[in-house]
Amino acid sequence: MNLPFSDDRIELCGNTDVFFDRCRRLLECSDMLVQLEIRGHSVAVWGRGLTASDYADGRLHVQGQIAAVEFDGGL
Amino acid sequence: MRAEISFSAEGTALTAFRDALRQANVRCRHQVVKNGVFYAAVPPQQFCTVRALAERHGIALTVLKKRGLRFHLLPYRKRFGILPGLLLGALLLYWSSAYVRSIEIYGNETVSDAEVLTALESLGISRGTPIREIAFTASERRMRLAIGEIDWIAMRHVGGRLIVEMTENRAAPEMYDDHVPTNVTAAYDAQITSVSVLGGQAVCKRGDVVRKGDLLISGAVTDSRGTQRFYHGDGIVTGVYQADFEQEQPFVxxxxxxxxxxxxxxxxxxxxxxxxxxxxxxxxxxxxxxxxxxxxxxxxxxxxxxxxxxxxxxxxxxxxVWSEEEAVGLLRESAARWEQNFHSGDRILARSESISRSDLGISLKFHYVFEGVIGKTSEIFVKLS
Structure with missing residues (x-):
């Protein structure tokens, strides 16, 4: 089981924007699901009309109508 | 407007291509995968990296849209006339607002435009004068000194139009001085037909015959005790008098x-x-x-x-060269003008004309009998004690 990660910041603004401080890989990027990898953890953002934008130093911005954020495949 | 190139990428190694983009620190915006096609937008300066990575991973890259000022201006890069045209337009705009292009004058009634323009010109303000060289406040003061009729003046400019607004002095009506001692005397040799005295004492009556200069209404009145007082003799005395108009018209x-x-x-x-x-x-x-x-x-x-x-x-x-008829016609016109100018208020009782011809021209003499005002006011110069 992966260890929890607490140093990386994930910021959720309402249900339209999520900002990730450090994203290693973008695993999936469809308008319904954006899945990424942070320190060996998989984070999935579910929603509608999702797009992902890269910024410097591995930062990532996911935009769209966000329905759920899941860590490591959810429960 | 941020410059951006939107593209789509297709191929089998899409995930590896996306990873490579991240590792190369390419700032990919609006990333989304739809039906196996990856869509994103990158800054133009990073598009070369994207292209290189796409080639390396066997990805087919399609540019969808180019956004930004540089892409709008790119088609005009060989229009060499644009820059000189813009410069020329700016220069023209500067010229048209930096120099006096026209002078508009408002509010003048008795003072003519030409008078105002001449006064402005004497201050060094005319069409073509640079506006920055005009000292507006000082010029307004000097204009008031230059043209006495100006009561208030304001000068301003709107672009290259110099607008001069002014109001003029309203002169007070002349005072009628009825305290000056005066007599009324006859202006012609005449027979009096009516006397209307408004001040002083009449010394003539209807039917009297007077000579030019005779006293009609006296402003110096002596009472029964022998004391003389002076008044403003005033009144209307009409009479029948004669007048002649004579003029010569050469034939050439x-x-x-x-x-x-x-x-x-x-x-x-x-x-x-x-x-x-x-x-x-x-x-x-x-x-x-x-x-x-x-x-x-x-x-x-x-x-x-x-x-x-x-x-x-x-x-x-x-x-x-005038014929005899034309010459007579001209003389009659002159006589009509003389009547209109000098005896318009008089009634013509009789008029006769006599023509005398010579080799050089025609002389026409009109003899008139008028009935009209014969009295004229003359001041009495006395030393009052």
């Missing part, structure tokens, strides 16, 4: 006539004039010069250019 006269007229065209730009009629020379000798200004317009807007039509009309004299 030298009249001024207009000779050859030449027109030249000028173009005025910011007060400077350029000839549009090359090789033009004004007529020799004396001539009358007139000019008409026609401001040029474009789509209803007045441009700072004026076409000036200058007309030079030669002054010449011509000998005119």
């Amino acid at each position: 006269t030298e009249l001024a006539v207009s000779g050859e007229a030449k027109t030249a065209q000028l173009l005025e730009v910011f007060g400077r004039r350029f000839s549009l009629s090359p090789g033009f020379s004004p007529p020799a000798g004396d001539f009358v010069y007139t000019e008409e200004s026609h401001p040029l317009t474009l789509l209803g807007h007045t441009l700072p250019f004026t076409r000036i039509a200058c007309q030079y009309t030669q002054r010449q004299t011509a000998l005119t």
Whole structure:
């Protein structure tokens, strides 16, 4: 089981924007699901009309109508 | 507007391509995968990296849209006239608002436009003067000194238009001084038909015959005790009097006539004039010069250019020969004008004319009998103690 990660910041603004401080890989990027990898953890953002934008130093911005954020495949 | 190139990428190694983009620190915006096609937008300076990575991973790259000012301007990069045109337009705009293009005068009634323009010119303000050189407040003060009739004046400029607004002095009506001791005397030899005394004492009555200069109404009245007092003698005395009008009309006269007229065209730009009629020379000798200004317009807007039509009309004299009838006609016209000018308020009781001819011309003598005002006011110069 992966260890929890607490140093990386994930910021959720309402249900339209999520900002990730450090994203290693973008695993999936469809308008319904954006899945990424942070320190060996998989984070999935579910929603509608999702797009992902890269910024410097591995930062990532996911935009769209966000329905759920899941860590490591959810429960 | 941020410059951006939107693209789509297709291929089998899409995930590896996306990873490579992240590792190369390419700032990919609006990433989304739809139906196995990856869509994103990158800054133009990073698009070369994207292309190189796409080639390396066997990805087919399609540019969908280019956004940004540079992509809008790119098609015009070989239009070499744009920059000079913009510079020329800016220069024209500067010129048209930095120099006096036209002078508009408002509020003048008795003072003519020409008078105001001449006064402005004496202050160094005319068409073509740089606006920054005009000291508005000082010029307003000096204009009030230059033209005494100006009560208030304000000068301002709107672009290249110099607007001069003014109000004029309203002169108080002249006071009627009825305290000055005066007499009323006869202006003609006449027989009096009516006397109406408003002040003083009448010394004549209806039916009297008076000579020119005789006293009609006296302002110096002596009472029963022998004390003399002075009044403002005033009144209307009418009478029947005679007057003559005599004039001679030669059969041959030298009249001024207009000779050859030449027109030249000028173009005025910011007060400077350029000839549009090359090789033009004004007529020799004396001539009358007139000019008409026609401001040029474009789509209803007045441009700072004026076409000036200058007309030079030669002054010449011509000998005119009059027939006897024409000469008499001219003399009768003169007599009619004399009647209108000097005896318009009088009634003509009788008029007779006598014509005398000579080799050189005709002399016409009109003899009139008028009935009208014969009294005129004359001041009494006395030392009052």
